[in-house]
Amino acid sequence: MGTDPDLDVDPVPDRRSDAVLVADAADGDRGALRVLYERHAPWLVLRLGRRCADPGLVEEVVQDTFVGVWRGARRFRGEGEVAAWIWGIGIRRLLDRLRSRPAPLPTAWSGDEVFVSAEDEVLLGIEHGDLGTALHQLSPELRAVLQATVLDGLTTKEAARLLGIPQGTVKTRMQRARRQMREALA
Amino acid sequence: MTTWHADDTTLARYAGGTIDDAAAASIEAHLIACEPCRMAVSAQVVPARLDRMWAGVLDEVDAPTPGPIERGLAAVGVRPHVARLLAATPSLRLSWLAAQAVALGTAVVAAEATAGRGADVGLFLFLVVAALLPVLGVAVAYGPGSDPAYEVGVAAPMRGIRLVTIRATAVLAASAVLAGVAAVAAPSLGWIAAAWLLPSLGLTTATLALSTAVRPIMAAGAVTGAWLIVTSVTAVRAADRLAAFRGTAQVLFVVLTFVSLWVLTRRRHTFERGVMP
Amino acid sequence: MSVPTVQVIGVEKRFLRTTALQGVTFDAAAGITGLLGPNGAGKTTLLRMLATVLAPDTGELRLLGWDPGNAEERLAIRRRLGYMPQEPGFHRNFTTFEFVDYVAILKEMVERRARHDEVRRVLSLVGLEDVAGRKIKNLSGGMRRRVALAQALLGDPDLLVLDEPTAGLDPAQRLRFREIVSERAEARTVILSTHQTEDVAALCPRVVVMDEGRALFDGTPAELAGIASGRVWLAAERAADAHLSWRAGDGRHRHIGTAPSGADLVEPTVEDGYLLLVGRRALEAEEAA
Secondary structure, three states, rough: OOOOOOOOOOOOOOOOOOOHHHHHHHOOOHHHHHHHHHHHHHHHHHHHHHOOOOHHHHHHHHHHHHHHHHHHHHOOOOOHHHHHHHHHHHHHHHHHHHOOOOOOOHHHHHHOOOOOOHHHHHHHHOOHHHHHHHHHOOHHHHHHHHHHHHHHOOOOHHHHHOOOHHHHHHHHHHHHHHHHHHHHHH | OOOOOHHHHHHHHHHOOOOOHHHHHHHHHHHHHHHHHHHHHHHHOOOHHHHHHHHHHHHHHHHHHHHHHHHHHHHHHHHHHHHHHHHHHHHHHHHHHHHHHHHHHHHHHHHHOOOOOOHHHHHHHHHHHHHHHHHHHOOOOOOOOOOOOOOHHHOOOOOHHHHHHHHHHHHHHHHHHHHHHHHHOHHHHHHHHHHHHHHHHHHHHHHHHOOOOOOOOHHHHHHHHHHHHHHHHHHHOOOOOHHHOOHHHHHHHHHHHHHHHHHHHOHHHHOOHHHHO | OOOOEEEEEEEEEEEOOOEEEEEEEEOOOOOEEEEOOOOOOHHHHHHHHHHOOOOEEOOOOOEEEEEEOOOHHHHHHHOOOEEEEEOOOOOOOOHHHHHHHHHHHHHHOOOOHHHHHHHHHHHHHOOOOOOOEEEHHHHHHHHHHHHHHHHHHHOOOOEEEOOOOOOOOOHHHHHHHHHHHHHHHHOOOOEEEEEEEHHHHOOOOEEEEEEEEEEEEEEHHHHHHHHOOOEEEEOOOOOOOOOOOEEEOOOOOEEEEEOOOOOOEEOOOOHHHHHHHHHHHHHHHHOOO
């Protein structure tokens, strides 16, 4: 339960669930939006930063996202994680921005190899194991396409815009990526 | 979901961009579902950066989203803060404008229906109504009866005459546009359909001038009454029903406008003090 | 007394059928001055004059050193003034932010970014920043009063005129209101009206008691209580010839008037002094409140 706005009460950490916060924000509760921001803005900044190397653009997109959360709060039906819904808004805002202003991709997505430590492999052993290894065997371009469509939930068209490549290329790379993954995991 | 959580080192490397794609993908998928890890990773973002973005969010969230009227006004070149003042005017709201449109629409239909029969009844009706609508709009554009924040407005530095003028001009313009559209929609009326313009200007300025002495609603009532009497009398007594709109009469309305504006200017200080309802 | 920022000299005001003010004279300086009086005492009329909304029929006013009767000086006063009317009205569909933003425009804050920052500042002063986006018609009565107070605080005015700011609020809300107002009163002049003596006792170092268009008393709350010194007593039975009496909390009767010898005298409160001055009408109004 929220605090009674008519009484002067010391701030208590807000215990409302994300879904309740969204519902309250839909009712015009700015405090609810603030809590959602505190909970979700940080990871959103980091995640978007790994898809777009322009930090200023990332900040604008995060701002736009939470304005979008505020204005679209009524449309959230309570299905699934609020974080996933926020990501959906955020990545699409990024795509909208990229439409008018193409931005640099982060190095990990543009083809330069990133050093993989043995440590990472051990840490991820529980989660990925073969999957992680298989993923590493893909070229960066194929990996990027896979992550855009599978992890970020983008359509072919949206992935094309994010990566700055034609839609047809996205499709062929997806097919190749899937084939290679299947072969690696077989 | 497993009980796997990312530790701080991993999260730091994720934030720093020194982690490989597979691990990053794993973390990102995990963060969607794990609140404690989201909290943990929030320490990886500079607070100043978060505050700056929040200030930007607030600015957009608080800024009242301009309604269609305000956007229309902005398109015409009205400055945003003036448009905000107008947004608080009851007679510029969609419901009011819709009512005016209906009144004009009815008049146009009547005019069309009786056109060409020499009786000119419909045209007469249209002209009378079109000239009167801004008067009614101005009556509720300001003043203690219709402005809920009237007292606060009087006590504010903005000069009363300025607020009144801004609103009255907007009401007049809005009514003129509506009536203009209606006139164009009834081509059988001919050029005389514009004959309401000067009368409406005269009547509206007369209402404003009168409201330096009495309350706006009373001023509007007096002007409306006088107008209806004058038009009815001339329609009955003169051979030409539209006598009130012909050449000489138009000149009289120009004179009325100037006289009203002169009175308004001389007595503008009356808007500086409050009129108690 | 320090330099007066508000001077009211022999002010009179007559309406169609009533005389609202009959020659009121007093001064106010920085700090909080309370206007205490029953309904119809003329408090609202006087406050409207202090807010430059009404002009007196006769008499003089000097606000912050300027004369509100002069157009240019009146403008100067209004630029340093904040006014909270008795019946604050709001436009039907406005949100909290939109309404305060609208008043800010009336207060000549033309530049959007600075104006919005100022609106947010006053909203957080009164603790309403979380409902900035909510429509005013959906706010509780106490919160609406705070919106009205917020718009009065725009521009950090030197003169704050508040008409019955605590009317209709419950004790917790009233306490909060007093805190906000007393914080603001540091170097500014606050004039507020009320018909609740406890507001005055808790908040106002100076009190002016008004009734029927006249100022009956001008001094500190302690002095007001002192008027009733030796004239307040308790008794088991009601005494018929007392000026005023009512049933106290413990079942005994509290009397104000000329005490009979041997009566059980008690320390007078601010309320006692007020009632002694103003009489039966005020008592009935207090009981009804």
